[in-house]
Amino acid sequence: MLAARLHEYTEEMSDALSIDEVGRPNAEGPDDVIVEVEGAGWCQTDNHIIEGMWTEYAPQELPMTLGHENAGTVVEVGENVDIVDAGDRVICHPHMTCGTCRPCRRGEDMYCENARFPGLTTDGGFAEFLHTNERAVIPLPDGVDPADIAPHADAGITAYHAVKKAVAELAPGDHAVVVGVGGLGHIGLQCLDAMSAAEITALDLKAEARELAADLGAHHTLDPSTVDVAAEIDAITDGVGAQQVIDFVGADVTTGYAPDIVAAGGDHHVVGYGGHIHEPSQALVNGEFAYRGTLVGRYAELQELVALVERGDVALRTSRYDLDEINTVAERLEHGEIEGRAVLVP
Numbered sequence: 001m002l003a004a005r006l007h008e009y010t011e012e013m014s015d016a017l018s019i020d021e022v023g024r025p026n027a028e029g030p031d032d033v034i035v036e037v038e039g040a041g042w043c044q045t046d047n048h049i050i051e052g053m054w055t056e057y058a059p060q061e062l063p064m065t066l067g068h069e070n071a072g073t074v075v076e077v078g079e080n081v082d083i084v085d086a087g088d089r090v091i092c093h094p095h096m097t098c099g100t101c102r103p104c105r106r107g108e109d110m111y112c113e114n115a116r117f118p119g120l121t122t123d124g125g126f127a128e129f130l131h132t133n134e135r136a137v138i139p140l141p142d143g144v145d146p147a148d149i150a151p152h153a154d155a156g157i158t159a160y161h162a163v164k165k166a167v168a169e170l171a172p173g174d175h176a177v178v179v180g181v182g183g184l185g186h187i188g189l190q191c192l193d194a195m196s197a198a199e200i201t202a203l204d205l206k207a208e209a210r211e212l213a214a215d216l217g218a219h220h221t222l223d224p225s226t227v228d229v230a231a232e233i234d235a236i237t238d239g240v241g242a243q244q245v246i247d248f249v250g251a252d253v254t255t256g257y258a259p260d261i262v263a264a265g266g267d268h269h270v271v272g273y274g275g276h277i278h279e280p281s282q283a284l285v286n287g288e289f290a291y292r293g294t295l296v297g298r299y300a301e302l303q304e305l306v307a308l309v310e311r312g313d314v315a316l317r318t319s320r321y322d323l324d325e326i327n328t329v330a331e332r333l334e335h336g337e338i339e340g341r342a343v344l345v346p
Contacts, residue, residue: 001021001023001127002021002022002128002323002346003019003020003065003123003126003127003128004019004020004067004126004127004323004344005017005019005064005066006049006050006062006063006065006066007062007063009050009052010050010051011050013050013327013331013334014331015327016327016330017066017126017327017330019323019324020063022065022127024128024129025123025129025130025131026076027077027078029078030078030079030080030081031078031080031081031133031134031135032078032081032131032132032133032134033074033076033077033078033081033084033090033131033132033133033134033137034075034077034129034130034131035071035072035073035074035075035092035125035130036072036073036074036075036128037071037072037125037127037128037130037346038089038145038147038150038345038346039070039071039072039145039146039147039148039150039320039343039344039345040067040069040070040071040125040126040150040343040344040345040346041067041069041150041151041154041318041341041342041343041344042067042069042329042330042333042341042342042343042344043068043069043151043154043155043183044333045068045154046068047330047333049119050066050330054120058117058120058121059121060120060121064119064122064123064124065119065123065125065126065127066119066124067119067125067126067127067130067344068094068118068119068120068125068154069094069150069151069152069153069154069155069341070091070092070094070118070125070130070150070153071089071090071092071140071146071149071150071153072089072090072125072130072146073087073088073089074086074087074089074090074137075129077134080134081134082134083134083137084139088139089139089140089144089146090137090138090146091138091140091149091150091152091306092118092125092132092137092138092153093135093136093137093138093153093157093299093302094117094120094136094153094154095109095110095115095116095296096115096116096117096118096122096132096133096136097109097112097114097115097136098112098113098114098115098135099135101113101114107298107300108298109135109298110296110297110298118130118131118132125346126323126326126346127323128346135299136299138299138302138306140306141306144306144309144310147318147343147345148316148343149306150343151183151316151318151341151343152187152302152305152306152316153302154296155184155187156187156302156305156309156314156316157296157301157302157305158184158271158295158296158297159184159185159187159188159191159248159271160188160297160301160304160305160308161295161297161298162188162246162271163192163246164191164304165267165269165292165294166196166244166269167192167195167196169243169244169266170196170197170244171197172197172198173197173198173199174198174243175198175199175201175233175236175237175240175241175242175243175263176192176196176199176200176242176244176245177201177202177203177233177242177244177245177261178192178200178203178213178218178246179203179246179247179249179254179257180203180204180247180248180254180272181202181203181209181210181212181216181218182204182209182248182339182340183340183341184271185204185209185213185248186209186212186213186317186340187314187316188246188248188271189202189213189216189218190216190217190314191308191313192217192246193216193218194308194314198244199219199220199236200217200219200220201218201219201221201222201232201233201236201242202214202220202221202222203222203223203224203229204221204223204224205224205225207223208339209339210222210223224253229260229261230261233261234261237263241261241262241263241264241266242261242262242266243262243265243267244267245257245262245267245269246269246271247269247271247272248271249272250270250271250272250273250274250275251272251274254272254275255268255275255276255277255278256279258279258283258289259279259286259287259289262287263289264287264289265288265289266287266289267289267290267291267292268289268291268292269292269293270291270292270293270294271294316340316341317339317340318340318341318342318343319338319339319340319341319342319343320343320344321342321343321344321345322345323344323345323346325344326344329344
């Protein structure tokens with residue numbers, strides 16, 4: 001089969017991956033599931049993996065097939081698999097978990113002690129076929145195109161996971177801020193609008209992203225390059241601040257908003273990453289706010305997100321590419337030239 005492989009870490013996206021002929025995976029284990037990939041979303045994390053940013057956090061052996069946002073049709077299953085069968089269309093959670101370690105037993109499958117992560121620690125879905133396991137696959141409702149929903153396997157569930165935590169702290173009339181209305185942010189904004197009665201302000205540098213935010217439910221939109229963000233949020237919230245901030249950018253400047261815009265006792269959720277947090281500890285004590293990280297989400301949360309998609313509350317903006325266009329996608333995303341999510345169709 002054909003697969004897009006990373007042979008060495010690089011910052012040059014134009015020729016980062018090569019299309020190689022490799023062996024097709026088989027269902028050798030009792031809980032194995034082999035999926036014919038019909039859609040694999042490209043994620044900013046893929047760029048970071050190519051750059052070697054994840055080597056300190058996850059074991060990697062090159063060459064490796066990237067791709068962790070995967071959906072398609074099951075073609076083969078192990079002898080113990082009973083929730084799906086050949087011919088079923090599925091979306092694949094990016095964590096292949098064991099189900100028996102203590103975090104799994106507690107329902108915290110993102111902390112699984114024996115997890116494998118396709119496209120990060122094992123071969124992923126930028127290929128014609130993907131090896132995963134029964135605990136990672138979720139059957140899709142009839143009529144849902146795997147290529148349309150594939151990015152929800154990471155981008156969607158990550159946005160949903162952050163929003164779900166924020167919504168638990170939001171009451172009607174409270175204010176929430178969404179920073180960045182791009183590939184993740186446009187999903188998170190829809191989830192926030194569907195799941196809460198908060199007043200929403202969206203921040204983005206691009207006029208088209210702000211227009212999209214308004215279409216998706218934002219009550220206010222701001223261009224942070226032309227206004228004083230703290231002053232604007234202060235005015236919108238009558239001096240209270242935003243109870244919840246969901247930061248899909250994660251740059252130094254956006255994490256730096258927190259002391260000035262988060263309400264007392266509120267949270268600044270860091271979803272995007274690449275920047276740093278440079279705040280004095282007194283700022284956190286004085287405002288009693290918290291920075292909260294976000295790492296993908298639980299299997300059950302992906303099921304919940306699929307339900308929102310089926311109900312029509314969340315829709316993806318996607319563009320499709322052939323597998324041999326993969327380096328073009330990497331380069332375009334690196335330069336911020338892709339709106340919504342890019343999906344590879346092997």
